[in-house]
Amino acid sequence: MNYINKRFFVEKTSVNKIAKKFGTPVYVYSLKKIEQNINNFKKSFKSINPLICFSVKSNCNINILRIIKNQGLGADVVSMGELMIALKAGINPKKIVFSGVGKTIEELDFAINKRILLINAESENEIIEIEKIAKRKKTLVNIGLRLNPDTNAQTLSKISTGKKEDKFGVSQKIFKRIIKNFKNSKYLKIKCLSVHIGSQITSNRPYEKMLRVIKNTIRNNNYNFEYVDLGGGMGIKYNLNQKKLDLNSYSSQIKSFLKKTNLKVIFEPGRFIIGDAGILLSKIIYIKQTKQKNFIILDAAMNDLIRPALYDAKHRISPSEKKNSFINKLHEFVGPICETSDKFLLTKKYQKIEQGDILIIHDVGAYGMVLSSNYNLRPKPAEVLIRGSKNIIIKKRQRINDIV
Numbered sequence: 001m002n003y004i005n006k007r008f009f010v011e012k013t014s015v016n017k018i019a020k021k022f023g024t025p026v027y028v029y030s031l032k033k034i035e036q037n038i039n040n041f042k043k044s045f046k047s048i049n050p051l052i053c054f055s056v057k058s059n060c061n062i063n064i065l066r067i068i069k070n071q072g073l074g075a076d077v078v079s080m081g082e083l084m085i086a087l088k089a090g091i092n093p094k095k096i097v098f099s100g101v102g103k104t105i106e107e108l109d110f111a112i113n114k115r116i117l118l119i120n121a122e123s124e125n126e127i128i129e130i131e132k133i134a135k136r137k138k139t140l141v142n143i144g145l146r147l148n149p150d151t152n153a154q155t156l157s158k159i160s161t162g163k164k165e166d167k168f169g170v171s172q173k174i175f176k177r178i179i180k181n182f183k184n185s186k187y188l189k190i191k192c193l194s195v196h197i198g199s200q201i202t203s204n205r206p207y208e209k210m211l212r213v214i215k216n217t218i219r220n221n222n223y224n225f226e227y228v229d230l231g232g233g234m235g236i237k238y239n240l241n242q243k244k245l246d247l248n249s250y251s252s253q254i255k256s257f258l259k260k261t262n263l264k265v266i267f268e269p270g271r272f273i274i275g276d277a278g279i280l281l282s283k284i285i286y287i288k289q290t291k292q293k294n295f296i297i298l299d300a301a302m303n304d305l306i307r308p309a310l311y312d313a314k315h316r317i318s319p320s321e322k323k324n325s326f327i328n329k330l331h332e333f334v335g336p337i338c339e340t341s342d343k344f345l346l347t348k349k350y351q352k353i354e355q356g357d358i359l360i361i362h363d364v365g366a367y368g369m370v371l372s373s374n375y376n377l378r379p380k381p382a383e384v385l386i387r388g389s390k391n392i393i394i395k396k397r398q399r400i401n402d403i404v
């Protein structure tokens with residue numbers, strides 16, 4: 001995805017052409033970029049040979065999941081809906097892990113019937129429930145046990161999951177009690193220690209600490225796990241000052257952690273695979289000039305992309321056609337929704353833009369469309385996949401008549 005002669009292209013198609021053909025707001029993904037991200041991920045961890053389970057919560061479009069399946073990846077799911085769509089996309093159940101603090105009996109029952117690789121349990125009561133179902137079905141269920149390592153992921157507080165005050169996993173003390181009480185169960189096989197400390201992590205330090213805590217926990221329990229599921233969280237570059245997580249360093253950290261063990265590693269990346277492979281195209285409806293700033297009012301809003309409003313996330317916004325003249329005035333890019341928090345970005349200056357121009361909101365492949373809603377009774381946007389010069393609609397725009 002880049003400019004060619006001042007016009008922005010996704011593979012071989014200009015975004016202006018995509019916007020014209022499919023309307024706006026529209027999510028656009030590049031197949032090539034998704035495949036590149038997967039290959040880079042695989043290459044960085046080649047010596048560990050992990051099972052890579054794509055985190056379906058980051059993007060659950062079935063066509064995206066089919067691409068992921070074709071690359072040999074599994075899935076990390078957190079609900080019956082996600083499990084169903086992963087299976088429907090053809091992902092092998094033996095490559096699916098199921099996480100989450102509140103799996104219902106119906107969801108557990110379904111997952112057990114589908115014989116997925118692991119149900120990653122997050123509490124003692126959940127384990128009791130899984131054992132009851134397994135006993136009723138006279139079957140043996142493979143589970144993982146999620147440890148809360150009490151480590152700071154050094155990320156946005158709303159997406160940090162590994163501190164003791166967070167609802168996820170169990171403490172080392174309870175972990176030990178569960179292993180002791182369930183290691184000889186006839187119906188449960190605890191195969192995996194799982195963790196996930198947070199999302200959009202760009203430093204290797206939190207992972208270093210996490211690995212240390214896991215190592216201690218395994219030592220303290222004197223129990224043979226087959227897998228260690230290290231979760232996801234690998235961060236990407238949302239702006240030019242930020243850096244991606246260094247996967248090669250993370251790989252070395254893990255290699256030294258694995259020494260003298262036969263543990264097989266599972267990863268659950270979402271954002272790293274799909275985050276920068278998706279953009280959101282939006283048209284400028286109006287430009288409203290005030291003394292302090294120019295409001296650039298877009299046809300995309302917080303119902304289409306909630307990350308800026310919810311997490312204060314900053315997504316780059318660039319024009320579909322580059323120009324050389326700039327206006328030195330504050331520009332605030334906002335949506336039409338009736339809330340002050342419906343804003344995307346504030347910049348000090350911007351190139352000359354006009355009503356009707358198409359803008360690109362970057363890096364929205366993960367946690368973009370999945371978090372969209374019908375707030376203000378706005379239809380959800382369409383999704384388009386670009387493959388070279390081919391443009392394939394992978395989700396139709398909601399029709400206004402269907403939601404009214």
Ligand code: LLP
Nearest residue numbers: 055099196199200232233268269270271367
């Ligand atoms: N595994 C578990 C158990 C998770 O809870 C998550 C994300 C992942 C894997 C994938 O994490 P990733 O590799 O994508 O960082 N909506 C927020 C992010 C929430 C992440 C929730 N859990 C955002 O837009 O930043």
